[in-house]
Amino acid sequence: MNALSMAWSAVVAHPLFLIGLTLGVYQLGQALYERTRMALLHPLIVAITLLIPALWLLGLEYPAYRDAVFPLTMLLAPATVALGVPLYHNMRRIRQYFWPVMITLMVGGVFVTVVTLLLAWLLGADFAMLMTLAPKSLTTPIAMAVAEQVGGIAALAAGFVMYTAVLGALMGPWLLNVTGVTEPSARGMALGLAAHAVGTSRALEEGDETGAFAALAMSLMGIVTALLLPVCVAFWMML
Amino acid sequence: MLLIRGLSWLILFQLIGTALNVLFLPFLPSAIIGMVLLVVFLRFRGRVSDSIETASSGLLRFLPLLLTPPATGIMMYGSEIAADAAAILVSLTVSFILVVPLVGHLMQYLIKRQLRKEGV
Numbered sequence: 001m002n003a004l005s006m007a008w009s010a011v012v013a014h015p016l017f018l019i020g021l022t023l024g025v026y027q028l029g030q031a032l033y034e035r036t037r038m039a040l041l042h043p044l045i046v047a048i049t050l051l052i053p054a055l056w057l058l059g060l061e062y063p064a065y066r067d068a069v070f071p072l073t074m075l076l077a078p079a080t081v082a083l084g085v086p087l088y089h090n091m092r093r094i095r096q097y098f099w100p101v102m103i104t105l106m107v108g109g110v111f112v113t114v115v116t117l118l119l120a121w122l123l124g125a126d127f128a129m130l131m132t133l134a135p136k137s138l139t140t141p142i143a144m145a146v147a148e149q150v151g152g153i154a155a156l157a158a159g160f161v162m163y164t165a166v167l168g169a170l171m172g173p174w175l176l177n178v179t180g181v182t183e184p185s186a187r188g189m190a191l192g193l194a195a196h197a198v199g200t201s202r203a204l205e206e207g208d209e210t211g212a213f214a215a216l217a218m219s220l221m222g223i224v225t226a227l228l229l230p231v232c233v234a235f236w237m238m239l
Numbered sequence: 240m241l242l243i244r245g246l247s248w249l250i251l252f253q254l255i256g257t258a259l260n261v262l263f264l265p266f267l268p269s270a271i272i273g274m275v276l277l278v279v280f281l282r283f284r285g286r287v288s289d290s291i292e293t294a295s296s297g298l299l300r301f302l303p304l305l306l307t308p309p310a311t312g313i314m315m316y317g318s319e320i321a322a323d324a325a326a327i328l329v330s331l332t333v334s335f336i337l338v339v340p341l342v343g344h345l346m347q348y349l350i351k352r353q354l355r356k357e358g359v
């Protein structure tokens with residue numbers, strides 16, 4: 001092995017290498033996004049489309065990557081807690097719209113779960129796959145717990161959550177634009193309910209009120225589904 | 240110092256959330272419990288301190304970056320979904336495309352109706 005390849009291996013093996021790579025591709029995405037403002041070039045989308053082939057070329061599996069960038073992921077927990085601040089700032093508006101929020105949550109939550117299950121069932125998915133698909137709109141930890149509880153595969157459920165997240169970053173705000181949803185709170189509800197944390201993150205880019213309603217919708221959708229889905233599945237099995 | 244103090248508060252709420260998750264609420268993630276506790280705390284106090292404001296706006300600005308590692312996890316599941324790939328991709332994509340406008344319009348309609356009612 002020559003000196004150059006030894007140096008390269010040492011760089012790749014350094015604990016900061018993958019964190020540096022992640023920060024690098026993210027900033028590239030940020031720069032592209034600021035130039036173009038195209039949803040397709042959202043930093044999150046650019047980062048994962050560059051990271052996946054890069055990890056593959058380096059011969060690294062996802063668990064190795066996940067462990068290496070744990071310092072970044074660790075900050076997700078306080079960031080989630082921090083969503084309480086926009087929620088608090090918009091509390092007056094949230095209380096004012098209590099019934100619209102509740103009705104939209106119930107209708108939207110039931111609709112997205114039923115449509116997902118119905119389509120997958122019509123296309124031939126089996127029971128375990130259906131139960132893995134059901135929690136796809138929830139934030140990852142809730143989705144994994146719910147999938148586990150109703151007889152799905154937790155790790156795979158996390159994958160579907162992330163696929164939904166990518167859809168949310170790519171198409172969420174665009175779908176709202178083309179169908180003429182302009183009210184910030186309504187845009188926030190749609191993004192948070194349909195695309196959990198990534199939807200909330202996109203909503204925060206639009207403003208504090210949109211972000212607050214997205215955080216609200218994401219949390220309520222997670223809580224209500226975690227409570228009701230296992231009960232509904234148990235009831236269905238009894239029939 | 241402001242950032243450090245604010246971050247300490249957020250971590251404290253996260254940790255209380257973890258304890259409550261283990262004790263009483265196993266079906267809710269600890270960070271969501273922590274978020275609810277933070278809202279209750281802020282309501283009780285009546286304002287957001289500079290430290291919490293600094294730490295939360297700092298963290299939330301980088302939320303997409305923090306979500307990048309978990310989102311990269313989709314690379315793991317290629318082979319497992321191969322058998323049901325069509326059913327999975329169609330149901331996830333179509334339900335998403337339908338639910339976003341539905342929720343947006345329903346919420347927008349209900350808000351406008353409520354504002355009209357309050358107007359009269």
